[in-house]
Amino acid sequence: MTPLIGQYPDATGHFGPYGGRFVGETLMSALLDVEAAWNAVKHDDAFFADFRAMLRDYAARPTPLDHAQRLSAHLGGAQIWLKREDCTHTGAHKINNVVGQGLLARRMGKTRVIAETGAGQHGVATATIAARFGFECKVFMGVEDIRRQAPNVRRMELLGADVIPVTSGTSTLKDAMNEALRYWSAHSADTFYVIGSVAGPHPYPEMVRDFQRVIGDEARAQFFEKTGRHPDLLTACVGGGSNAMGLFYPYLDDPCDMIGAEAAGEGLDTPRHAASICGGSPGELHGAMTYLLQSDEGQIHEAWSISAGLDYPGVGPEHALLHDLKRVRYEGVTDDEALDAFQALCQYEGIIPALESSHALAVAMREAPKRPPGQHILVNLSGRGDKDLDHVLQLLKERRAP
Amino acid sequence: MNRITATFHRLAAENRKALIGYITAGDPDYATSLDILRAAATSGLDILELGVPFSDPTADGDTIQAASQRALRAGMSLSRTLDLAAALRRDTGIPLMLFSYYNPIYKFGLDRLATAAQQAGIDGLLIVDLPPEESAPLRAALEGTGIQIVLLAAPTTRPDRLQMIASKTEGFLYLITRAGTTGEGGLDYDAIRRHAAEVKAVCPVPVCLGFGIRDGNDARRLAPLADGVIVGSALVNLTGADPTATDLPARFAAKIRDLRVGLDNA
Incomplete structure (x- = not known):
């Protein structure tokens, strides 16, 4: 297989048919x-x-790689590992x-x-x-x-x-x-x-990818040091997709599965989501050709997600290419699934994740039970959830009072 | 011959400057817009640019953003803009251009657009966020249609790039008078004079000045610097100021006559 690292973008800034200026x-x-x-x-x-x-000195890197043992045991399948971007200065990647x-x-x-x-x-x-x-x-x-x-x-x-x-x-x-x-x-x-x-x-x-790839470079070395191998699956949330590109990029030529978690909001079958790849089509916005949420006439739709950080009607052009190449699988995660994952990480690991990162966790929680305990899933915990507390508490209250 | 090129030949022979008007298509609604465009076409414009409304017009200031929103709310789209052009084309020979962002064009389909635009009597395309480096697919689709692609140059455009743009633009060159987005005012006459002279020296086709031109007085001052002027926000604002007025076509006609008088007295 042709290596992907270092191949894109080309000299004119294109990722295959995507990107550009x-x-x-x-x-x-x-x-x-x-x-x-x-x-x-x-x-x-x-x-x-x-x-x-x-x-190192200002942003508190490297961030830890953390084995979520109780959550893994609770799910009863593959081992879940967290790349702890929530530990950085300002609390996110x-x-x-x-x-x-x-x-x-x-x-x-x-x-x-x-x-x-x-x-x-x-x-x-x-x-x-x-x-x-x-x-x-x-x-x-x-x-x-x-x-x-x-x-x-x-x-x-x-x-x-x-x-x-x-x-x-x-x-x-x-x-x-x-x-x-x-x-x-x-x-x-x-x-x-x-x-x-x-x-x-x-x-x-x-x-931005080359600045964010520090996430994947660190994780790859840390994970190998702890386990002597690479993870079986990587997952990260995708709005514009910088934390996902950061984690995935150094692993593109390794034999690891990758899933990008797009915000499916109230469902991909409703208009209220932010899943540009799973629920959109190619077009040009903000200077790049990529997948967009848009009308048949090329007008851009408003995105919707429980998480404001994923609430964008486009996606980075390299993700569009990785989707077309089938190197990364993109899946929708609904607001409800993200909220469940948010609570699970709080309860089993004592970590309050950002609602954005909770979408990636939800993919891991979906995949872990399907895989044997000898497999490993690496989740990019891209940010901490302090900013989301009021919002989440309100949503949980609404859930309890139908 | 393409109607845009023929118009500049005629103007040159008459020793006159071009008055180019931008009007957002479908603003405030389809029927009123058609009346406005008909009035505009017969009040002294040489070329009419139909603005295709887009949800995210990053190169436009408040006036044209608001006009795009009004038109979109009233159900406007690229296909309806082509309907509008076809209706206009039935009663006027004025050169018609589509002024659009790329996404509505791309989503419509480049080959489909080439055919539909030709059938609607469109003479030129100006795609504000499609630089020459990205335009090969559109050029291929337009081949043989006679439709021209008009390019823009800005005060920030460097000399080597200006040469490239000047050599590739068709019909005329749209020279942006100042940095920033579309809108009225903010013109620095001396800077425009110097810049326009540099551009005209390297450009094989007519050069027209756009952005910031408010009225006949601005048109009169700028006309000697180039081959024509483009007026957008000052026209669109007539609708913005009073979208439900019943005499919008007459207001557009009066404004265009004022610009025409200014231009012809330069």
Whole structure:
């Protein structure tokens, strides 16, 4: 089999038929600048030495690899292992990417960073590194999400970021990204756009993957050290898909099964989900060709999920390719299944997971009983669930009172 | 000959500048939009750009975003935009362009679009988020239809890239006057003058200036710098300011006459 690592994207930023750089001419030179800066550092040991040092000292890496023994025993099948991204500074994998992009922005001499955010995790991470590097910071966030994620809005403001309410379109994550792109097109001279996922125009899907692959590189070494082998199955949640690409990428050429957990919301047979691959079709949004939730006329649909971080109507273009190549299987996980997995991890392991990560756990809980105890499933626990407490407690209350 | 190219030949012979109007198709609804477009086509425009409404118009400012939302709520789509074009084409010979984001075009199907656009009497396409590097599939689909692909250049476009765009654009070059999104105002006359001169020096086809042009006075000042001007938000805003007004076609006609007078007195 042809190796997948190092093969994509091609020189023009395409992952097979996906990816590319579909933007207005006003933004093109800004993207060409980012690409030139990225190409100059992507094989530069000194740059990545700075990156790794900051991940170690500031972001608390490496994160642990943790054997979830009680949960595994309860499920009575394969062993479940957790890559503990919830233990990082700011509580999710998002910090890996923003450290990398922050270093690049500083190298490019930019004085301001902007970001889009849905749940607020990427916004908080961007505000965090903006404070650390001394950048001005603007975070675009839909008014609907500002209402749902008030604690993260307060965090960003405390960190010195300017949170810009977005009222256009559906007032959610995709509209926040639209607005960030609009702002960037007027201010690209001094501004760096910190995209939060393996999405958007080239070079972002490649660059964000290469910053997030630290998750998989660490896990692969840690797992091998503990067991002398590789896992049988990897699973991670997929909204835009950065934590999943981060875990999967270093394993692409190993004989491991992989499942990407998409948010199936109230069900793939309803309009209320965020499963772009399982329930969408190819198209172009935010600069890349990929799978999208859209109408027959090519208008983008609003995504729906219990988890604001998965609530995006597109997916990173490399996932679209891995789906077509059948290298990764993408499966829907409903709100209810995610909530069950959330509770199970709390009860059996004393870990409160993010609702996003609970989708990956739900896949592991589905797969473990089907597999013998000698098999191993590695779950990317991409973030912690403190941010979701009020929301989850409310949902559990509604469940008990039909 | 393509109607766009023929129009620029005629204008050059008359020593006049082109007035190009962008109007969001289906805003505020299909029937009113058709009346507006008919009035616009006979009030002094040389080329009419039909804006295909899209849910996520990242290159547009508030005015055209709002117009897209109004049109989408009223059931507008690319196929209905083609219906509108076909209806217009029955009573006017004005060059018609589709101004769209790529996704509605891609989802419609490139080959299907080429045929449907040709049947509807479309003369040119301007796909705002389709740079030349990504346009090979669309070019292949349009081959033999006579439909031109008009490209944009921006103040941020570097010289080597400008050469490439100038050599590939068909019909004319849409030169964006300033950074940022579509909308009225924010024009820096001296910067535009310098930039337009650089672009005209390397561009084998006419160069037209768009973004920020509000009225006849702006048109009069900018006209000498290029071969024409493109007015979008200032027209669309007539609907935005009063979407239920019963005399929208007359308001568009009056605004276009004001722009025309400004342009012809340059």
